[in-house]
Amino acid sequence: MLLWCILPLPPPVTHLSSMVPLPPAVLPNHDAVGRALLREENTCWVAHSHVVWVQAGTGATLYVGSSAAALDMAFLRRRKILRVVNCTGNIPNFYEGQSDLLYYRFNVSRYRSRLDEHTTDDFMDMLHFVTDGLRGATAVLVHCRAGRPRAGAVAHACVMWIGAKTMQEANEHLRRHRPQIELTHDFLPLMAYLESRLGQ
DSSP states (O other): OOOOOOOOOOOOOOOOTTOOOOOGGGOOOHHHHHHHHHHSTTOTTOOSEEEEEEOTTTOOEEEEEOHHHHHOHHHHHHTTEEEEEEOSSSSOOTTTTTSSOEEEEOOGGGGTTOOSHHHHHHHHHHHHHHHHHHHTTSEEEEEOSSSSHHHHHHHHHHHHHHTTOOHHHHHHHHHHHOTTOOOOGGGHHHHHHHHHHHTO
């Protein structure tokens, strides 16, 4: 069910390129938080999906949403979504092998404590999957459990890459289009790292 409410905007992200990743032992469990939010009825912090980017020229759209959006085949068909980026390590690719949907599992949480050239390469592979879909005048869905930190982090990378934006500009853009997106402290070093690499 799509829930509507007025949400306060989170504070702007401060660009701190010197930030270092947190040790794995203190990294928050976003899947547990997402599950808790989905269990709460009438929560404002879980919404089905939002359009966060429309590609100039083709009109192709990038959606960010929750696992409910990924499970909603009527929505996927209606919005002409043919590619899905699953930003988790445990939520199923619901229709893989049963439809023409193309899936890309990208467990973004594993990169919070790993910033190296492999990280850049892995993100570029994911970004090419997204951009190839947008070139086809169709749509792409990026999702996690509640469509907040993990899908939000991947959406930041997509908007930085597609729109040639800084991390701050991408954050401001996404906050306007999906207020539920929360770029949490554990993803900030990763986003700052990608900002420095995606412009090269």
